[in-house]
Amino acid sequence: MIDQAATRTYTWVKIIHPRSIAIAGIVVSALGFWFVLPPLTQRTILWPVALGFLGVAAGIWAVTRGERRLGWIAVGLGIASMGLGILATNSSVGHLDSVVVWSALFASMLRYATPLTYAAIGGMFSERSGVVNIALEGMMLSGAFFAILAAEKLDSWVLGVLAGAAAGAGLALIHAFFCIQLRSDQIVIGTAINFLALGLTGYLFVDVYGELGTPADIPRIPDVTLPAISDWYFIGPVLGQLNLMIWLSFVLLIVSYLVMFRTPIGLRIRSVGEHPRAADTVGISVYRTRYASVVTSGILAALGGAYLSIGFVGSFNENMTAGRGFIALAALIFGAWRPFGAFAAALLFGFSSALAQRLPEYSGSAATLFQALPYVLTLIAVAGVIGRSIPPAAIGRPYAKQ
C-alpha cells in the first residue's frame, strides 16, 4: 500500500516537473496560434490570447523553478502567439490561405534547411576539434560554384558534386594550414578565406559565364519521387518529391551523430577540442585530428553549396550563398554543437526563410523581420538568457606541442 502511494506521488511529481510544464506551455501557445490559421481559421482572438496567456504562465512557472531554456521558449512563443494571432484574425481569409499552406511551407522549409544542415554539421566537426570555422560561408560558396562549373563542363551532376566537395576541401586545407600549423588567429583566417572565395568565384563566374549567367540546361542533382506516398495526406506533398541531397542530409545527420558520439573517432575529436594536451599525452595526434576535422567540415559545407547551385536553384550568381554559412554557424551554436540540435535549428531557420518567402504577398516588412530571426535567436542562445550554449573548451586556441 505504502509503496503504491509512493509510486503515485512520484509519477505526479514527474508530471508537474518544470520541464514538462514548459513543454506543455510551448504546445499550448503553438495551438493557440494554430487555431486561427487555415485550415481551422477560427475568426476570434479568444483562442490565441487565452492559450498564449496560459503558455506564458506555464513558461514563467517553469523558469522560476530552474527550467530556463524551455521556460523562456514557452514565454516567447506565448507572446508571439498572442500577437500573431491578433494579426491573423484581423487579416482577410484570402490572404491567410495564400500564405499558410502547411504542406508547401514544410516542403519549402526542408529545401531551405538542407544547405544549412550540411554546413552546420560540417562546422560541428571543425569546432568540436577546437578550430573555429567562420569560413563555412566561403567553403559553401566555392562548393556551389565549382559544382555548377564541373557539372556544366563535364555534363555530369555527380562530377559536379565531387568537384564542389574538392573545392571545399581545398579551402579547408588552407584554413587548416594557417590555423593549425601556423597558429594564426582563426577568425581572421576564416574571414580572409571568405573573401578569397567571394573574389575567386566572382572572378571565375564573370570570366566563364559573362553577363549571360549560367546556362539553363545544366545537369542537376535529381529529385527522388516517391509515387507510393504522394497521395498521403500532408506527408505526400511534403516528402513525395524531394531532392536526393535532402534525403542524404538525413543520412548524414544520423551518421555524423553516430561518429561523433558513438565511435572512438568522435571521442578523440571531442577530446582534442576540449583539452588538446590531455589528448596528446595519451598519444592522439592533435594536429592530424584537427586537419581531418577541418577538411571534413570543408567538404560538408561545400556539399551544402553544391545542393544550393545544382540541386535547389539550378543556377549560380555572385555571392549566391548570401550569408547562409553564417546562418549555419548560428544553427550550430543554437544547437549547442550537437547534430540533432543543429538540425532542429536549421529547420527552424529554414521555416522562417520559407515563411519570409511567402509573406511579401501579405507584408514585405514582416518578411524581412523573419529573415533576421536566426540571428536574433542565436544572440539569445549565446548570451545565455535561456540556458547558455557552452562551446568546446579549447575552441579557437591553437595548440603548440611542447
Place this chain on the structure above:
Amino acid sequence: MSVTPETPVLELRGMTKRFPGVLANDHVDFDLKRGEVHALLGENGAGKSTLMNVLYGLYHPDEGEILVNGEPVRIHSPREAIDRGIGMVHQHFMLIPVMTVAENIVLAAEPTHAGVFLDLDEAVDKVEELSRAFNFRIDPHAKVRDITVGQQQRVEILKALFRGADILILDEPTAVLTPQEADELFGILKTLQREGMSIIFISHKLREVLEIADRITVLRRGKKIETVPREGATEAGLARLMVGRDVLLRVDKSPPHPGEVLLDVDALSVLDDRELEAVKGISLKVHEGEIVGIAGVDGNGQTELIDALTGLRPAQSGRVTVGGRDVTNESAREHLDEGLGHIPQDRLRHGLVLEFSLAENLALHDYRKEPNSRWGWLRPGRIISWARGLLQEFDVRGGGPQTHASSLSGGNQQKVVIAREVSRDPRVLIAAQPTRGLDVGAIEFVHRRLVEERDEGRAVLLISLEIDEVLSLSDRILVMYEGEIVAEFTPDVSEQELGIAMTGGGREEAEATATA
C-alpha cells in the same frame, strides 16, 4: 645483456636537455628498480619535471640514453612511452572535465563493438574491475568535473593502469591534495608497489619523500647531486642536498606582543557560488603584532572567508572591521585603502597579471598614487625605479622590473606578490596559502618575512592547508570546519589533536564547553 631481477626496469644515462639559455638537465643518471618507489627531489626549477617529460616523450633530449629493462630505447612521443609500459600522472591533470570517468580512462585505447562503435559498457566494466582491485571507489559514469581532486588523481592512475603501465611517474602528486587525500594516495601507492609497480615520485616536500620513498635522488640546478636510501636520510640532510646550504626548517620567532584589535570579524556569514552558506557566522579578532592561523581541510569555507574579508565577495550578514572602520561589503579598493594587504591563495589567477611586467604588477594597487602617477598620468620611469628597489629588497631573482611575471619561477612570483602587499604598509595582512607550491628555500623566506611583518606591528591572518605551516607560524590557531570555527588552540597543540579538530572531531566537545 640478459635481463635479471637486478636489472633496473628503467635507467637514464647522461640525460641532457637544453632550453634556450638554460641547461635544464645536465648529464643526469637515474635508475629505477622493479617494485621500488624512487623519489626525485629538488626545488622548483631543479629539472625534475623536465627529466620526466623527456622520459615520457614530451621533450626530446639533446644527449643521453634511456634503457627499459636493460634495452636501449628511443622515446619520441607519449604513445611510445605508453607502449613501453610507462604511465605518467601529470601535476596538472590531463583529464577532460566534461567527459565521464570511463571515457577519460579509455581515450585513445577504446574498446569497440565490431571495431567501429565505442563499447562503453566494456570500458565501464574494466574501470570497475580495476577500481575494485585497488579499492578506489570511483563511479565510472560520473563526469570528471563533478568528482573531487583526489578522485581525479585516481582516475589518472587508472588511466595508466588501463594502458598496462608497470612504471608510474607521479609529478608533484600531493600538491593539490588535502592531508587526508595524500594519506590515501600513499596507501594506494603502497598497494601498487606490492603488485610489482615501479614508481617515480617527484616532490619537493621532504616529509612525504621520507614517508613513501625507498630511495631518493636529489637534483639541484639540473644536476644530479646524490641518490640516498631512505634509511638514514633526514629532513635536514635532504634539505641541505636540495638547496646547497643549511636551511632553517623551523621558524625562529620571539613571543608575540599583541596590541589593539586591528581586524575584527563579527558573526560573518558568506554564500558560496552555489548560493549555499559556506561561512556560518564566524567571529574572530586579530590583534596588532600577532599571527592568527586558520587551519582546515580545503573546502570548509576558507576561500569564501578570504573573499569576504578582502571585499571580493559580499557578506550575507555580519560585520568586518579593519582598524576600527566598518568595511563590510565595501569594494576591494576600500579595503585596501583602509590598510588591508592580501596575499591571495592563487597567485597565478588572483595575485599577478602574468602578461604584465614585474613593475606593472608591483604598481597594480597604488598606480593612482604618487610617485606612480601624477595628474592621472602614469610615470613609467618612477614605477620602474621604485620596482627595482622592491625587487632588490625582496631578493626576487630571475628578472628585472621589465620582465614578464610569467617567466619567473613560482617562488619568485610569490616574492613579488608579497613585496607589493607589504610595501603598502598595511595594518592587516591576510596571507592565504602563502607558500603553496614553493620550495624549501622560498618557504623559509616567506615564513621569515611574515614573522618580521608581525614584529613590525601588523596583524597577520594566515589561512593555510599545511598543518606544519600553521603550527610553526601562528601565535593562536583557529580551526575551520564546515564554515565554522570549531576550535581554538595555542601553538603547542599536538599535530594529532589539530588534525582531529580539522576533520570535525572536536566540534561536539567545543560545543559542550561553550554551553557549559
